[in-house]
Amino acid sequence: MSPITIGLFDSGVGGLSIWQAVRRRLPNCATLYVADNAHCPYGPRPPREICRFSAAITQFLLAQGARLIVVACNTASAAALRWLRAHFSVPFVGLEPAVKPAAQQTRSGHVGVLATRGTLQGALFRTTAVRYACGVVLHIQTDDRLAQYVEQGQVDAPETEQLLRDYLQPMVEAGVDQLVLGCTHYPFLLPVIRRILPPDVTVIDPAEAVARQVERCVQALGGEDCYSEGDSLEHRFFVTAVPNVLQSLLLRSTGREWPVERLAWHAGRLVFTSEHSDWDMRLGEKQA
Helix, strand or coil: CCCCEEEEEECCCCCHHHHHHHHHHCCCCEEEEEECCCCCCCCCCCHHHHHHHHHHHHHHHHHCCCCEEEECCHHHHHHHHHHHHHHCCCCEECCCCCHHHHHHHCCCCEEEEEECHHHHCCHHHHHHHHHHCCCCEEEEEECCHHHHHHHCCCCCCHHHHHHHHHHHHHHHHHCCCEEEEECCCHHHHHHHHHHHCCCCCEEECCHHHHHHHHHHHHHHCCCCCCCCCCCCCCEEEEECCCCHHHHHHHHHHHCCCCCEEEEEEECCEEEEHHHCCCHHHHCCCCCC
16 A cells, blocks of 8 residues: 655745645644745736636646645635536546535525635535525625735734624624635634624634545555555655744744745746745736
């Protein structure tokens, strides 16, 4: 039985919430994580551009040994998941706002959804909402600034809390009893969200459901045991811009420091920065 390496990617650090759940559920699997923070946030970008980024990141992860790809980004899943599955032969696990469980669990008939524009404009959300939210009132708030605040390390900043209050208080007044987190960055805001919401409002984070699906895919690949005890288990992290926030969140969530490798975008593909000495001049470039 050959070992399974799981590749994950997001527009930035948000997908670490998915990585943590996958690591807990599959502690004997190696992982590769790419944060494309040079292009973060993905939310305002056109789907075609997100597809290009996603394809290049997938190619990089496959070259590094991944046999399964987790699109740990709601916006990238909405824009590119179907295309990726059509153009690559490996299994993909994506995300969509967890409207189905929220609609099934609501007692008041009112569900809040907090997500990015790119996620809510995608076919995945529309299909799920039409199929499962019939008879349920969805209170939807879209914003790309919250993901940027997380990327900037401003999780506990006053402006972050005020923005969340502006979005969540009307939902509370409308009677929501479920809040769907439609961006992988948002679980890092849970302490602030909990200060705002009444205790009887359930916050739905899809990370555990995604991790269960990843586990099923790993088993289908024949890698239930992944790495045996005594093998050197490897978790590698990559960024396309500065690594500070990723390193900080990794330290906070795991209690240890992790090395982070730097990548650069060059001619539509990801390369290690050692291959291009002018990486610092490329930070934030729009083309891929």
